[in-house]
Amino acid sequence: MSTSNKIQLKNVSYTYDQTPILQNLNLELAADTRYTLIGPSGAGKTTLLNLLAGLLEKTSGSITQADQPYLANKVGLVPQDYGLLPWQTVEKSVTAAVLIRQQQKHLTREQQLKLQHLFEALGLTALKSYYPHKLSGGQKQRVALARAFALPNDLLLLDEPFAALDALTREKLQHLFLTMWQKQPTTSLFITHDMTEAVLLGQQILVLTRTGQLKTILSNPFVESSQPDPARLAFIQQLKGALRDGP
Ligand SMILES: Nc1ncnc2c1ncn2[C@@H]1O[C@H](COP(=O)(O)OP(=O)(O)O)[C@@H](O)[C@H]1O
Numbered sequence: 001m002s003t004s005n006k007i008q009l010k011n012v013s014y015t016y017d018q019t020p021i022l023q024n025l026n027l028e029l030a031a032d033t034r035y036t037l038i039g040p041s042g043a044g045k046t047t048l049l050n051l052l053a054g055l056l057e058k059t060s061g062s063i064t065q066a067d068q069p070y071l072a073n074k075v076g077l078v079p080q081d082y083g084l085l086p087w088q089t090v091e092k093s094v095t096a097a098v099l100i101r102q103q104q105k106h107l108t109r110e111q112q113l114k115l116q117h118l119f120e121a122l123g124l125t126a127l128k129s130y131y132p133h134k135l136s137g138g139q140k141q142r143v144a145l146a147r148a149f150a151l152p153n154d155l156l157l158l159d160e161p162f163a164a165l166d167a168l169t170r171e172k173l174q175h176l177f178l179t180m181w182q183k184q185p186t187t188s189l190f191i192t193h194d195m196t197e198a199v200l201l202g203q204q205i206l207v208l209t210r211t212g213q214l215k216t217i218l219s220n221p222f223v224e225s226s227q228p229d230p231a232r233l234a235f236i237q238q239l240k241g242a243l244r245d246g247p
């Protein structure tokens, strides 16, 4: 993706039933950069993701991509509830993501090979014929990641994808996400309420206030590190403080 592909929000607001949810957001998402988004519960994080996914329409303001109106055509979405359909096997679920976007009936040989590699990388090969009810939370989330990485995207949106997983599975998936991202760098917006996760995954950390305003954007000096470094731990404390302080 070229740097001219940045996604820009100017004065974006979203009001629901006359209640302002998001207020005058000004934000530039640089190409191929990982952002984590933190903020108190109810701050409007999911609403922002839904606006960028094209599932909600902003009330005012503008969103552009490379200075053109933003269309949300090539978006990968990883919701907290995995977003899998009970009647689709793992393989079908990922295949469908490709076929629907590309408006094809069948995969090309090249696409088949790409998916084969993707299933390998995500440890899903042995699970291809499984339906969601047979999968653990961690396995379901790996399928959701496979769907997100099956095609190149302009934007990846992840809504607390690992929040429901146990600590060990969560750590594995965090590193799997980083590995997949390195292979296919994509502008990503990753919501989390876990400050350690925010610091591990986000090159930039966006902080929303309780009232849906952008409080600050922090460049993250400790990205991809999980060392028990005192400076890193202090930074995590600083983020916790940023959430507690009033807007
Ligand atoms: N469809 C909706 N109906 C009613 N209220 C909504 C709806 N969507 C969002 N809200 C309200 O908008 C605010 C922000 O919600 P949300 O974006 O889910 O926050 P977050 O993800 O940061 O916890 C909350 O106060 C929520 O109650």
Ligand SMILES: [Mg+2]
Binding pocket: 045, 046, 047
């Ligand atoms: Mg939410």
